[in-house]
Amino acid sequence: MIPTSIEEIFLLAAALFVLLAIMMFYRAVAGPTTQDRLLAVNVLGTNTVVILALLAAGLDEPWFLDIALIYALLNFLMAVAISKFTVERGGVL
Amino acid sequence: MIDAIPMGEQLRFAAIVILVVAGLFFTFVSAVGVLRLPDIYARAHTASQADTLGAGLALAAVALALGWQHATVYTVLLLFFVFITNPTAAHAIARSAAESGITPVTSEPTATDGGERADDGPADSSPNTDGEDGSTGGGGSA
Amino acid sequence: MVDNRLLVPLSETPTVRQTVGYAVQSGLEDADELEVHLVVALPYDAEVPEGEQQISEAKQLLSKATRWAAEDAGNADVTLETEVLGTDEYLFGPRDYADVFGSYADEHDVERIVLDPEYKPGVTSSILQPLERELDAVGLPYDEAPVERPARHERLVGTGTERFDRYFALFWISFGFYLVLGDPTYWFDLVTGVAVAGIVSFSLANVTFSFPLHRVESPLRTLRFAIYVPYLIWEIVRANIAISYVILRPSMPIEPVVTRVDARVRSGLPLLALANSITLTPGTLVVRANDQRLIVHTLIPPAREDLFDGSLERAVRFVFNGRAAARIPTPRERGDAEIVGGDEV
Amino acid sequence: MSRSDTHGDTYTESQVIMTTVKIIAPFTLTYGAFLSLHGADTPGGSFQGGAIIGVTVLMLAFAFGIEPTRRWLKNSVVVGLVTGGVAIFIATGLATIALGGNFLEYDAFVETFGIAHYWGMEAIEVGGVALIVAGVVITLFFATAAGFTPTRREEGIEEVSQDD
Numbered sequence: 001m002i003p004t005s006i007e008e009i010f011l012l013a014a015a016l017f018v019l020l021a022i023m024m025f026y027r028a029v030a031g032p033t034t035q036d037r038l039l040a041v042n043v044l045g046t047n048t049v050v051i052l053a054l055l056a057a058g059l060d061e062p063w064f065l066d067i068a069l070i071y072a073l074l075n076f077l078m079a080v081a082i083s084k085f086t087v088e089r090g091g092v093l
Numbered sequence: 094m095i096d097a098i099p100m101g102e103q104l105r106f107a108a109i110v111i112l113v114v115a116g117l118f119f120t121f122v123s124a125v126g127v128l129r130l131p132d133i134y135a136r137a138h139t140a141s142q143a144d145t146l147g148a149g150l151a152l153a154a155v156a157l158a159l160g161w162q163h164a165t166v167y168t169v170l171l172l173f174f175v176f177i178t179n180p181t182a183a184h185a186i187a188r189s190a191a192e193s194g195i196t197p198v199t200s201e202p203t204a205t206d207g208g209e210r211a212d213d214g215p216a217d218s219s220p221n222t223d224g225e226d227g228s229t230g231g232g233g234s235a
Numbered sequence: 236m237v238d239n240r241l242l243v244p245l246s247e248t249p250t251v252r253q254t255v256g257y258a259v260q261s262g263l264e265d266a267d268e269l270e271v272h273l274v275v276a277l278p279y280d281a282e283v284p285e286g287e288q289q290i291s292e293a294k295q296l297l298s299k300a301t302r303w304a305a306e307d308a309g310n311a312d313v314t315l316e317t318e319v320l321g322t323d324e325y326l327f328g329p330r331d332y333a334d335v336f337g338s339y340a341d342e343h344d345v346e347r348i349v350l351d352p353e354y355k356p357g358v359t360s361s362i363l364q365p366l367e368r369e370l371d372a373v374g375l376p377y378d379e380a381p382v383e384r385p386a387r388h389e390r391l392v393g394t395g396t397e398r399f400d401r402y403f404a405l406f407w408i409s410f411g412f413y414l415v416l417g418d419p420t421y422w423f424d425l426v427t428g429v430a431v432a433g434i435v436s437f438s439l440a441n442v443t444f445s446f447p448l449h450r451v452e453s454p455l456r457t458l459r460f461a462i463y464v465p466y467l468i469w470e471i472v473r474a475n476i477a478i479s480y481v482i483l484r485p486s487m488p489i490e491p492v493v494t495r496v497d498a499r500v501r502s503g504l505p506l507l508a509l510a511n512s513i514t515l516t517p518g519t520l521v522v523r524a525n526d527q528r529l530i531v532h533t534l535i536p537p538a539r540e541d542l543f544d545g546s547l548e549r550a551v552r553f554v555f556n557g558r559a560a561a562r563i564p565t566p567r568e569r570g571d572a573e574i575v576g577g578d579e580v
Numbered sequence: 581m582s583r584s585d586t587h588g589d590t591y592t593e594s595q596v597i598m599t600t601v602k603i604i605a606p607f608t609l610t611y612g613a614f615l616s617l618h619g620a621d622t623p624g625g626s627f628q629g630g631a632i633i634g635v636t637v638l639m640l641a642f643a644f645g646i647e648p649t650r651r652w653l654k655n656s657v658v659v660g661l662v663t664g665g666v667a668i669f670i671a672t673g674l675a676t677i678a679l680g681g682n683f684l685e686y687d688a689f690v691e692t693f694g695i696a697h698y699w700g701m702e703a704i705e706v707g708g709v710a711l712i713v714a715g716v717v718i719t720l721f722f723a724t725a726a727g728f729t730p731t732r733r734e735e736g737i738e739e740v741s742q743d744d
Contacts, residue, residue: 009113010113017117020120020121023127023128034193042183047120047144053152053171056164057159062162062163065164066615066628068167068171069167069171069174072178074635076181076182076639077635077638077639077642080185083182083189084642086193119475122475122483125482125483129482129487132491134491134520137532138518138532139482142475142516177600178600180514180515181511181597183514184514184520184521185597187520188522188523191522191523197491197493199492412607416610417614435613438609442605443602443603504599506599507599507600523594524594524596
């Protein structure tokens with residue numbers, strides 16, 4: 001299939017981003033340290049934000065962008081929270 | 094088919110395709126980096142950088158495709174947000190790795206003076222040893 | 236022979252007056268004669284453009300403190316010495332401050348140091364707690380002045396106009412953002428926007444702007460930042476292509492090395508801008524940022540060379556201090572950049 | 581002094597993270613308020629808005645440490661958020677009953693004051709949902725943080741060492 005319209009390009013790109021995101025699962029499962037897993041999940045989250053934005057344009061559903069923005073915020077919060085929690089097993093907060 | 098589309102639209106179409114492909118490429122680099130690189134610090138490089146650029150390019154493509162409408166504002170906000178928070182998140186992760194005492198894999202440094210600050214070392218790395226002790230029962234938290 | 240010698244480091248804080256008073260009073264309790272050394276330690280050396288201004292500010296503070304101490308001493312026999320420290324070297328963190336105070340104490344035979352609980356060296360953030368630890372390491376006995384300490388959210392508040400500027404700036408930032416999200420022509424958005432911006436500026440003005448705003452400099456900085464962004468994007472793309480080439484090659488010729496760079500930018504926003512720019516530029520990752528001392532993990536040699544050449548540091552100095560401030564030597568020439576072992580992180 | 585004992589394991593907050601949070605906090609708070617106020621006419625609604633307001637406070641707490649945040653945001657404010665939300669919710673509901681309708685039957689407003697159905701929902705969305713969600717998120721977070729006692733940690737550590 002060769003995409004002809006902009007919408008189809010975005011949908012195809014979203015599918016490819018999903019494949020790249022799935023690659024992250026390997027590191028999320030295998031990563032030797034907690035930080036490796038956290039990093040993989042963080043990259044996965046960034047990819048999810050991009051996928052949401054691509055779907056918003058591809059499916060013409062602009063409110064997906066709302067969710068993408070919230071997801072980006074929670075993704076950042078998760079990275080900061082867990083990385084802080086791993087220091088001395090949550091001894092500092 | 095394509096001849097019917099005006100010139101400006103064709104240029105925009107081409108720009109969107111280029112941006113999306115470049116975004117996919119850098120995200121791919123980031124994914125490969127996270128899978129291939131040897132330790133957490135090196136992985137954090139690609140996770141924060143190639144991925145941020147990949148996401149940025151893809152979001153720029155979305156913003157370009159949406160054109161002048163209200164949703165574009167959200168896309169641009171998302172772009173800025175990703176660019177501010179992603180490096181900070183990578184820093185937080187790398188710092189947490191340093192705090193919990195993970196030593197980076199380093200190749201032999203090519204430069205000269207490595208041991209100059211050796212006397213400063215112990216105080217700097219004291220959180221590391223604390224982190225190590227925590228698992229074996231050194232309850233210094235009282 | 237003077238029985239009691241005190242070292243009092245000063246900085247512009249709400250509690251500096253009380254600290255001087257306490258130092259004089261406590262010193263006179265167990266001795267008739269007292270020698271008080273009032274010092275100001277500067278985080279910048281005199282060579283950089285902002286150094287000269289800081290030295291003149293420090294001298295003003297010292298002359299004020301001398302008057303206060305003379306006032307508190309009354310008839311008692313108090314000798315006052317003043318000194319500006321750190322003009323010929325570059326002080327980074329609490330350890331450097333502790334070292335400077337320690338060597339000054341040795342030189343002048345000072346027995347005790349009286350600390351202001353709000354002590355802030357120069358313009359950087361408060362470093363008191365780590366400073367206490369470092370003073371323990373140096374072996375200098377310290378004494379924290381028991382001043383009345385207001386709560387945190389009031390401590391951040393400056394003088395009248397300064398506080399107004401903060402609320403004013405944040406109100407318009409928040410209101411503008413609200414209208415960008417909503418519809419500026421819809422009356423409901425205008426009314427609720429004012430209410431929301433009011434709440435946001437009331438609750439967060441002193442959190443966001445923990446540094447004093449300047450009515451001319453702050454808009455200028457925003458403008459210069461807008462110039463900086465395209466440059467940064469260009470750097471990011473350039474370095475990204477370089478690192479993509481390295482990662483995608485089957486042999487993957489990486490050379491991970493931990494380096495230390497002492498950046499000459501202020502804490503807070505400039506430090507964030509520099510640290511995030513370094514992290515965003517591929518091949519370099521900031522692992523630690525303590526005041527101006529950055530521990531940077533670098534992945535490939537070209538990225539390390541760029542870091543040591545300090546082009547980003549110069550750009551950040553341009554954004555926050557103007558064009559003149561950008562003309563400083565590279566970290567490599569200053570000797571502020573070096574490769575350290577992996578256990579330094 | 582006893583305080584010198586605690587210096588050994590001092591953890592200093594990362595300046596980079598603190599500054600980032602300082603910069604994005606006003607924007608997230610404004611965005612949360614925007615979502616709450618437009619809960620009635622955009623998908624997602626006030627629940628997300630309230631959650632974002634709560635998350636802003638959590639973000640400050642993660643970056644600055646829990647104690648400074650507690651000092652900045654007094655407990656009474658958080659309790660006020662929740663009780664105020666509940667009060668608005670109940671007041672709107674009772675107002676419709678007082679006007680002769682059922683609990684939360686917005687049509688009563690339309691008949692009496694001529695204001696649209698929309699504004700009743702707006703009141704519920706802002707007061708009832710956003711304030712309560714934000715308050716509960718913050719309260720739960722503070723409660724969780726306060727409940728993490730060191731004794732429990734030491735027990736866990738002892739178990740590990742017994743396994744060894």
